[in-house]
Amino acid sequence: MIERDTAFQAWVDALKYVVENGEPYKDSRGRVCVEVENLKVVVKDSQSQLTLPIEHLQSIQEWVYPSILEIAEITLAKNKGYIYDYAYGTRLFEYQGSINQISDYVIPLLKRDPTSRRAIVTLYDPQKDADPNVNNVPGLVVIDFKLRDGKLNIVAFIRSSDVFIGWPANVYQLFVLQEYVAARIDVEPGSITTFSTSAHVFEDHTKLIDQLIK
């Protein structure tokens, strides 16, 4: 487990951990990576240095990394199907076309029962995703909300996490959602925990990762 005060510290240390302890393997697209199974990363203060990892990735000249705007938008806006193969916002606010998991469930539940252990949402939709022919399915699968000591903590189950380029965006998306719910139940955002069953980094990014962690 990696537990750090800020998102940036957690990111750098998670990368170090995966690089040092990961097992090499080749993914379905033939890309070589190193992988750690079941990695838990805790960001104690979700608001501190939150965008620093994203800003670092945006500064790399070889590519165009998504803007903060795009990353945030995907979490709150539904019906982005014409841009992306799936959208977290749609899955959260209009699951299977009609279920608003946040406004109609999580927020009222936590208002009524602040100690609840069942404030969870799912982003994986078996009706759409449980098909071997589907190319892309959500990486963020389940999100759990817990209200403890007046703060809203979030735990996310991630089935596949590219720790270098994907994790910073996922954590920011989780923060946007955390802040959205926290504001509506009148509490402060707390910690963010990610539990990745496959935490990996790709060989192509080794040089860039080394520059960051050394």
Next chain:
Amino acid sequence: MHAVRTDILSLFKITDKDMLSTTDIISRVFAEDFRKIENDIADTVLSQESKEKARHLKAKLHRRALHHINKLISEGILVVKRVGAKGEKFFAPSMAGKAMDGTTDGLFFPQQHMPSAPIEGYENKDIIYKFEADTWIPRLNAVLIEATKFDTLKSLKDAIIVIFGIINDVVIMNDFEYLLEHFPIEEVVEFFMQIEAESRDYDKRVCLVVDFTNLMHDDRLLQFFATIVPLRFKSFTIIFDVTSREMMDHAHTFEKIVMLFSRYRLKLNIKNDELHNAPFGVGRAGPYTFAEKDWRGYVQNIYPGPGKCLACTQASVVIDVKRFFDEFQKAHLFSDMVQKISKSMFVANSMQRRHANEYFKTLYDNDMHHNLFALSRMFIRFWNYEFEHPYIDKEGILEVLKSTEKQVNDFCNNEETIYLSCGMPRRFSIGFSSAYKRFDKKKVLFEASEKIGVHSMNDIYSKTLRNKLAFKEKISERLTGGDEVRFQRVGTSDPIDIVREFQALLHTYRFPFFCYNFSQTAGSTITLTSFLEGENND
């Protein structure tokens, strides 16, 4: 900002409606209270007094919501879009006010404009041109429409007109022969005339793809051409999608087509279906086609679905290769420039897709597509690449194209991976293609590419031409977005000889798409009767 106002604004963020009514807002922002009040009002066993109290509470809720809505209006964040039949107001975010400047606690996002791109220096030097720069982002270049997906010619015509409104170059109509097989020829001719008139009004082009694999009645095709070819249509291009075997089987038909096209000095376009299965289109910018791998996936998975059209090309730039080497000389600088173009295209692609429901609203409204961008690509078109230059020769150009293609593909794959890793999976692909001389209405590119003159079959196998054509083959292999090899037919135009030349080209050379220009052939005189009866008056 007050929590209620934040809640109201958040509704606009997560809704897909253009505007929300007062009731929409109240029922969501005060969901619990609203539901209880509505239940009380609808309750049949509740006393009149209690119901009256519920109505009173409902009015109070309305006033409370309107207080906050009016506050947002006075701050320029919301605007009243319309007033409904019962006086209920509908609200939408103000496009020019504070709501769009990103300051309202992250719930609203600013309108994006194309940022200054790192290719502007090249544009100023006339090395790079954006095709239709004024509508580079809000319009698509080319859209393919499936003729087989329409029950009536009217619905097809209406759909084409809708597409005219969202493109800046060409509509590619796939399987045009389906219309000839399923509707009376007179009606198809009438349809053609109507589309011709509309395309002139919209200043757009239409490409009709005739697939000989599906053609059952050659006589209907000939009857159609006999009527429309003499009209010397300007905005239409016909593409014959054929294999060498089909060319042989339909040789007599092709002879008649050659007779007619050469008589009226029309270009005859042939797509080699054996080499390239995806349809080709021809616009003002140049040729268009889909990547073969993508097309195979489309035929299997998407075509059977409800979609009627899909984007072929979203936006394109043209590079004047010769001008680049005149100015910069070095191949590695060419690679740098293409990298910058790729990044600019990625940004443009993102913007276009972010606003797709606004730019291409008419398509959505008419339920014409279900995955518009499933196969779409951005295009980099090349111009002036066939030259001997002090700094680079033709083979050098081929090497540059090859290495640049790999670099661009790596960039596209990398971007897809990044966005996928961030939970935002999207397609992004760039294709290479050739450009036409008059791709820009305002600018004419100089140094036309060399036309290949053909007098007879012997020329096709002559040593001089073989060398030229070998180079063209290599170029066509690189330009997966579409390349056109142009032949200038000179001398007499015996249709039988010309069809043999077509067959030779289909058999011998790896050209996915070539064109025969008859503007310099000796004239022939034919009548409609002689054409349909097969007499050659040459």
